[in-house]
Amino acid sequence: MKVTKGTKKLVDILSALPGIGPRQAIRLTFHLIRQGHGIQKELEDAIKDLGVAKICSQCFYIHENPGKLCDICLDAGRDHTTIAIVEKETDLISIENTGKYRGRYLIIGELGRGGVLEPDQKLKLKSLKTWIVKNHQGSVREIIIALNPNTQNDFVANQISNELRDLAGKITRLGVGIPSGGEIEFADDETLGGALKGRG
Amino acid sequence: MKVTKGTKKLVDILSALPGIGPRQAIRLTFHLIRQGHGIQKELEDAIKDLGVAKICSQCFYIHENPGKLCDICLDAGRDHTTIAIVEKETDLISIENTGKYRGRYLIIGELGRGGVLEPDQKLKLKSLKTWIVKNHQGSVREIIIALNPNTQNDFVANQISNELRDLAGKITRLGVGIPSGGEIEFADDETLGGALKGRG
Numbered sequence: 001m002k003v004t005k006g007t008k009k010l011v012d013i014l015s016a017l018p019g020i021g022p023r024q025a026i027r028l029t030f031h032l033i034r035q036g037h038g039i040q041k042e043l044e045d046a047i048k049d050l051g052v053a054k055i056c057s058q059c060f061y062i063h064e065n066p067g068k069l070c071d072i073c074l075d076a077g078r079d080h081t082t083i084a085i086v087e088k089e090t091d092l093i094s095i096e097n098t099g100k101y102r103g104r105y106l107i108i109g110e111l112g113r114g115g116v117l118e119p120d121q122k123l124k125l126k127s128l129k130t131w132i133v134k135n136h137q138g139s140v141r142e143i144i145i146a147l148n149p150n151t152q153n154d155f156v157a158n159q160i161s162n163e164l165r166d167l168a169g170k171i172t173r174l175g176v177g178i179p180s181g182g183e184i185e186f187a188d189d190e191t192l193g194g195a196l197k198g199r200g
Numbered sequence: 201m202k203v204t205k206g207t208k209k210l211v212d213i214l215s216a217l218p219g220i221g222p223r224q225a226i227r228l229t230f231h232l233i234r235q236g237h238g239i240q241k242e243l244e245d246a247i248k249d250l251g252v253a254k255i256c257s258q259c260f261y262i263h264e265n266p267g268k269l270c271d272i273c274l275d276a277g278r279d280h281t282t283i284a285i286v287e288k289e290t291d292l293i294s295i296e297n298t299g300k301y302r303g304r305y306l307i308i309g310e311l312g313r314g315g316v317l318e319p320d321q322k323l324k325l326k327s328l329k330t331w332i333v334k335n336h337q338g339s340v341r342e343i344i345i346a347l348n349p350n351t352q353n354d355f356v357a358n359q360i361s362n363e364l365r366d367l368a369g370k371i372t373r374l375g376v377g378i379p380s381g382g383e384i385e386f387a388d389d390e391t392l393g394g395a396l397k398g399r400g
Contacts, residue, residue: 003293004264006249013239013246018231023290024219030289031218033253033262039213040251044244046213049206051240053233062233064204089230090223093203 007033058131060107060124061092072096072104079103081141083128083168085160087111091146103144108160111147115155125163132167143168149176149194207233258331260307260324261292272296272304279303281341283328283368285360287311291346303344308360311347315355325363332367343368349376349394 003011007029014025032040053062056070063070072078082103086092087110095101106128108121117125132140145160147153161171176194178187187195203211207229214225232240253262256270263270272278282303286292288310295301306328308321317325332340345360347353361371376394378387387395 004253004262006246006251006253006264007262010243010246010250013243017228019224019227026290026293027219028217029250030262032247033250033255037251040247043210043213044247046206046210047232047240047244047247050210050229050233051206051237053204053206055233062204062207062230064206090226093226 058127059105060109061089061105077102079141081136082144083140083142084144084146085128086146087148095146103142111153111156113152115152117156117159122163125160129164129167139167139169141169143171145171145173147173149174149190258327259305260309261289261305277302279341281336282344283340283342284344284346285328286346287348295346303342311353311356313352315352317356317359322363325360329364329367339367339369341369343371345371345373347373349374349390 003026010029010032011022011025014020014028015022020028032043052064054064054068055061056063056073057068058073059070061070061072065071065074067074079102083106084092084095084101084103085106085108086095087108089107092105092107095105106124108124109118111121112118132138143164145157147157157173164171175198176191177198178184178191178195184192203226210229210232211222211225214220214228215222220228232243252264254264254268255261256263256273257268258273259270261270261272265271265274267274279302283306284292284295284301284303285306285308286295287308289307292305292307295305306324308324309318311321312318332338343364345357347357357373364371375398376391377398378384378391378395384392
């Protein structure tokens with residue numbers, strides 16, 4: 001492939017990002033070259049500005065506040081005795097967008113293939129334990145394990161459940177069911193089973 | 201969506217890039233935040249280095265040479281009387297990667313929906329005409345219209361063909377046929393018709 005050195009470097013970096021293949025990396029790079037200096041500068045600056053984003057010491061979501069906590073953890077109007085454990089920031093955003101949840105979160109990070117918690121994920125659970133002991137006399141109302149429903153995550157959810165068993169009035173998981181707009185005919189057994197179980 | 205200002209800005213810029221949807225933009229942004237300053241700086245620098253890429257005044261491919269021409273246009277070992285007209289840089293790269301083409305190129309830029317050439321695409325064809333008149337006494341050996349084969353591009357190819365008719369010994373298009381590894385059973389009529397026409 002005959003490209004310039006600078007082009008090659010950006011293509012390599014972009015291909016290493018999640019969800020961007022080598023072909024798309026090339027296409028993006030040429031797009032940036034064609035669009036010229038204006039858009040390149042904008043993108044550079046936007047990346048530079050990321051530098052000021054901080055990670056919340058309690059839930060591990062991002063924030064720009066002077067202290068250590070994000071807007072959600074600082075919000076006194078929210079229910080701090082309900083904690084949703086999510087895999088990633090985008091899951092938190094999806095749940096926030098429903099407008100149906102008023103508790104706080106714990107982002108444990110993306111789960112590996114093996115269905116086993118990484119050491120840093122165990123540390124995050126431990127920090128949640130410490131927080132519950134210190135701030136809520138050792139027990140909160142509810143912990144929702146909000147992981148994608150699949151067999152591997154069932155295993156992870158069990159591990160988390162065992163770790164936190166004594167620290168919450170109840171430990172729940174998100175309901176499995178037919179997606180809104182979906183069709184019963186095309187639902188797999190697990191989904192339909194979940195829908196029956198969660199009927200109401 | 202509760203994200204920081206810096207995050208929002210990068211998400212907006214990334215979503216505006218071709219092939220990146222809002223969801224992937226969010227995912228990429230959080231990835232960059234999580235990966236931290238090292239990868240952010242690398243990406244910033246790589247984008248900054250794009251600044252030195254220049255566009256060839258003859259074929260409109262990129263280069264970093266001191267003059268106005270790219271490596272392909274400067275290569276005296278190539279056949280400068282055969283010109284492949286391609287839509288975009290990635291098409292040029294794909295053709296180069298076959299190792300089967302030794303002519304030069306003209307990148308006319310991505311075609312719009314209407315099947316009509318934009319003013320700047322007409323200017324590029326005009327610059328090719330001028331070049332042929334000046335360097336090859338008004339006629340080259342062959343012009344290959346190397347556009348993706350589809351109905352809309354047939355129309356564009358006809359326009360280009362009419363424009364350049366008197367300037368080349370022959371004007372051709374890429375062969376339509378069954379892709380290598382593909383199956384006759386699943387080929388549409390146009391493809392199979394092309395394969396029959398191009399048999400040999």
